Amino acid sequence: MKAILLENGKPVLKEVPVPTLQDGDVLVKMKACGLCGTDVEKICGQYTASQPILGHEPAGIISQSKVDWLKEGDRVFAHHHVPCYECYYCKKGSPTMCPYYRKTNLDPGGFAEYFRVPAWNVSKGGILKLPDSVSFDEASFIEPLATVIRGQRRVFIDKDDYVLVVGAGPMGLLHVLLAKANGAGKVFVSDVSDFRNDYSLKVGADEALNPKNVDVISEIKKNTDGRGVDVSIIASGAPSAILTGLNAVRKGGRVLLFGVPYKGTILNYDISNLLNYEISIISSNAAVEEDTKEALKMIYEKKVDVMKLVTHKFKLDEFNDAVRIAKEGKTIKAIIYD
Ligand SMILES: [Zn+2]
Ligand SMILES: [Zn+2]
Structure with missing residues (x-):
């Protein structure tokens, strides 16, 4: 064979x-x-x-x-x-x-x-x-969707939450689809590729931002009464993507680390923000049977x-x-x- x-x-x-x-x-x-x-x-x-x-x-x-x-x-x-x-x-x-x-x-x-x-x-x-x-x-798509389901369950998407997905590859776009299915309000996407950004709008993202052209953080603040998003989902391993996610989240917000950074990646970030602004970082790695079953169910029921x-x-x-x-x-x- x-x-x-x-x-x-x-x-x-x-x-x-x-x-x-x-x-x-x-x-x-x-x-x-x-x-x-x-x-x-x-x-x-x-x-x-x-x-x-x-x-x-x-x-x-x-x-x-x-x-x-x-x-x-x-x-x-x-x-x-x-x-x-x-x-x-x-x-x-x-x-x-x-x-x-x-x-x-x-x-x-x-x-x-x-x-x-x-x-x-x-x-x-x-x-x-x-x-x-x-x-x-x-x-x-059962395996990749299962990992996304587990990630969003861990970070928790509340109804009408503002969500930013950093990185609009296939995993980022699965996060967009699932965030919408989970009741998110506005879903922003940030990616350096115009192709991916345009694609994200076709699959349901509300606004796509390219950091090459706009200041992503100030655009997001403008769209959230100056607060920032409730949840940032980092679907990229790039340190700049992680920083965008951390800086775009509101006080008390939640950040999901989902994309895999290269070994040895160091972040230039002021840790005091995490406590002063009560920002939670949650990571999610892979999936198990309860997630694959849920993924199959969502596909079967055409929720995603x-x-x-x-x-x-x-x-x-x-x-x-x-x-x-x-x-x-x-x-x-x-x-x-x-
Ligand atoms: Zn995979
Ligand atoms: Zn075991």
Whole structure:
């Protein structure tokens, strides 16, 4: 079968054996797998994991099963990481910090004709069956939407809240869609790309600001009676984005750290503001079953129209084209299919 594997940091289309199953495993025929920003970072060598596996937003059809409850032909979403639900972190509400969370993965990854889902994942909520009305393309958004759902639950979006999303890539735009679905009032977006800003307006952002052209903080103050937003969501790892989010939030406001900064990033920020103005910083990293279930439910009930974010589709053997235009900033979401 064909699979995209990393070789010396480069994605290569390889002919590899179809994975063989152990007890409790299932084999999935991939039908759609989103290209994530972290995939692109793994390819560009900015990622810290030693053996990076590409493709973690897959959906497909069960082609072999070693468990009773999944049968050949079942349409499914598969989660690449699942926690144990038994350790201290799991029991204390930090399941994505579980020492087992990142221990298993899809084999050989989501960008493959077939991938094996290990028994650990299958037995701990890592597979969701898809209703007929949910397409594979839509299901490829379950993982990224789940991380956004968890983030917004942690930071809490109140009805009519003013929200700023810094960074209008696919994750930032999922935050825009979800903030609206969660009842936010006005949603601002800030990005250095006009393409992304324009796109954000098409998917429901109320105002898009480009820091190259305007002073984002004063624009936001102007639009919030001088206060600032109730919630800033940082969907970028850039230090300037984090500063924008911190400076745009009102007294008593909340900041969600969601984008991944590079290791060693130092912020030039006066910490006294946090206490004097009672600003809360909340981070959110990844998602677990309760979030993937919620994501599937929201997609199924059409509360979030994730398909608005799809700008490109590529076959497995066009994978490098997908990476190239993603690096050039010309996509919002690219879906890889077989
Ligand atoms: Zn991702
Ligand atoms: Zn655990």
